[in-house]
Amino acid sequence: MSASVLYDAPGPKARRRNVIFSIVGALLIAALLAWIILTLAAPRISANGNETPGMFDQSRWDIVSEPLLWDAFLQGVLNTLRMAAVAAFFALVIGIAFSFARTARSQWIRVPTAVLLEFFRGMPLLLMMLFIFLVFSTGSYWAGVAALAIYNGALIGEALRAGIAALPRGQKESGLAIGLTPVQTRVFIEFPQAFRQMLPIIIAQMVVLLKDTSLAYVVAYDELSRTIKNLQNFLGNNYLFTLFIIGLAIYLAINLTVSWIARFVARRSGPKMGKTTDGPKVPGADGTQALILPLRGDGPGSGYGGGAGV
Amino acid sequence: MDAIIESTPLYLEGFVETLKLLAISGVGAFVVGVLVAAMRISPIPTLRTFATVYTELLRNVPLLLVLFFCAFVLPILGVDFDYFVLACIGLTAYTSPFVAEAVRSGFNGVPIGQAEAARSIGLNFGQTVSLVVLPQAVRMVIPPLINVFIALTKNTSVAGVFFVIELFGASSRAARDHGDAVILVLLYAAFLYLVITIPLGTIAGAIEKKVAVLR
Numbered sequence: 001m002s003a004s005v006l007y008d009a010p011g012p013k014a015r016r017r018n019v020i021f022s023i024v025g026a027l028l029i030a031a032l033l034a035w036i037i038l039t040l041a042a043p044r045i046s047a048n049g050n051e052t053p054g055m056f057d058q059s060r061w062d063i064v065s066e067p068l069l070w071d072a073f074l075q076g077v078l079n080t081l082r083m084a085a086v087a088a089f090f091a092l093v094i095g096i097a098f099s100f101a102r103t104a105r106s107q108w109i110r111v112p113t114a115v116l117l118e119f120f121r122g123m124p125l126l127l128m129m130l131f132i133f134l135v136f137s138t139g140s141y142w143a144g145v146a147a148l149a150i151y152n153g154a155l156i157g158e159a160l161r162a163g164i165a166a167l168p169r170g171q172k173e174s175g176l177a178i179g180l181t182p183v184q185t186r187v188f189i190e191f192p193q194a195f196r197q198m199l200p201i202i203i204a205q206m207v208v209l210l211k212d213t214s215l216a217y218v219v220a221y222d223e224l225s226r227t228i229k230n231l232q233n234f235l236g237n238n239y240l241f242t243l244f245i246i247g248l249a250i251y252l253a254i255n256l257t258v259s260w261i262a263r264f265v266a267r268r269s270g271p272k273m274g275k276t277t278d279g280p281k282v283p284g285a286d287g288t289q290a291l292i293l294p295l296r297g298d299g300p301g302s303g304y305g306g307g308a309g310v
Numbered sequence: 311m312d313a314i315i316e317s318t319p320l321y322l323e324g325f326v327e328t329l330k331l332l333a334i335s336g337v338g339a340f341v342v343g344v345l346v347a348a349m350r351i352s353p354i355p356t357l358r359t360f361a362t363v364y365t366e367l368l369r370n371v372p373l374l375l376v377l378f379f380c381a382f383v384l385p386i387l388g389v390d391f392d393y394f395v396l397a398c399i400g401l402t403a404y405t406s407p408f409v410a411e412a413v414r415s416g417f418n419g420v421p422i423g424q425a426e427a428a429r430s431i432g433l434n435f436g437q438t439v440s441l442v443v444l445p446q447a448v449r450m451v452i453p454p455l456i457n458v459f460i461a462l463t464k465n466t467s468v469a470g471v472f473f474v475i476e477l478f479g480a481s482s483r484a485a486r487d488h489g490d491a492v493i494l495v496l497l498y499a500a501f502l503y504l505v506i507t508i509p510l511g512t513i514a515g516a517i518e519k520k521v522a523v524l525r
Contacts, residue, residue, distance in 0.1 A: 006351065006353075006425055006429070006435050006438055006439060006443070010353070014353075018353060018354055018355070021354045021356075022354055022355050022356040023356075025354060025356035025357050025360070026356045029356065029360055039387075040387065044388055055387070118504075118508065118511075119500075119504065121507075122460075122464075122503060122504045122507040122508050122511070123464070123500040123503045123504060123507075124464040124465070124466075124467035124468075124478060124503060125464065125467075126467040126468060126470070126471070126478055127467060127478060127481065127496065127499055127500055127503065130478075130481075130482060130485070130496065131492075131493075131496045131497075131500075134485055134492045134496070135492055135493050135496070211370070211371075211372040211373075212372070213372075214372035214373075214374040214375060215372075215374055215468070217374055217471065218471050225372065225374050225375055225378060228378070229378075232382070237386065240382060240383060240386055241383060241386060241387075244378070244379060244382075244383050247375065248371065248375065248379075251370070251371055251372060251375060252367065252370055252371065255370035255371070256366070256370050259370060
């Protein structure tokens, strides 16, 4: 439902009221921001009477011209990206493997996989990282990569399983009917469709994975967050606010870019032959709506074989 | 086995602390999230923009950085709270946009005809939302909201990195004290997390089924 259904297209009176409310709201928000900035800029006096300069004081920002600082941040960014890229690759592989095992015909494979998936999905990533780090003594990089890959692999596996389950039954039946073995049907007919269908969810999960690399902080991997902490220890508390703001800006720049790319890719290469119904969403099952395969030349929504609900 | 028995008191303390974090920041995030969601569908453009920016920004900052801000930067700015309170603030702030998105998608899940019908019999924005759309949306919102709270349960572990002795903090202590039984001690902690997350997941699944039948 778009928000505009909830109220009329504003007439002259309502438009005037909206403008007034908008201006009041904007002023309130601007006042809040101004208050925050002024509070930050004001020098403060600590308990023992020392005056410390405000957060935008020259003495807090002179490190910006220091090339060593940028080297450190660059290294942090590279480490973060390195971990995210490798973990994303393995997460995809593990996710695909999980989805096949989870939908296997033999229950000797299916049930243990379900239990394992439940276990991996239910425990904090942080705990998994620490576990791998301490038990397998892999070093901080591989502990981070392995934990990220397994945890996100479990989530991707679950998504792919839901995708396979949501396919119209006819897909599998016709695969079997033309003489493919059940495994061939799964690999060549069902899986490619489910993967396409779930691509937006998988890409969104990759963005989460990128964010979660910051948890490798706990195993002392020098990614971006750890870099801030290291630099704080090195340069002193005086620069902490500056360092934090720089780190925050870098994270936002990377994540917003990747989110944007993800959205773009999801729109471009999402389900092409089958479009998801845009109708009412089933709660908690994003993307697991039924496929509606367009008839030749017809737009989406006029297909056969829709309605294989979740 | 000794390691498990010896670390049980510490773990129970941590478990209670985790539940406290979950309850406080869960309620906080729910309140803030609903407010943000309401702003996002309101007729006033400024509020809509503000809510969108708030959601986009907070969703793209890692939780660790949010809690880092709360634990290290806020004290420098003169906010003098206990680490537990700071962690609650951080978790609330981080979780609220996810709550807002869940609420919003629940709103979007109500068939458009409902709002149109309400509008056509002359109800205004407030009446349409509170009498027609909201009662239906609540049912749709509960399962995704529970999923958000499951994620929050797991996210409370990050507070353990910043000096709150909750379950993760307790388990990393126990792992240090019982170097010979690390596997056991950590699996014990994982089990305690699953005690919270799996029932929540089951409840969400059950409600989801019920709603699906009703529709």
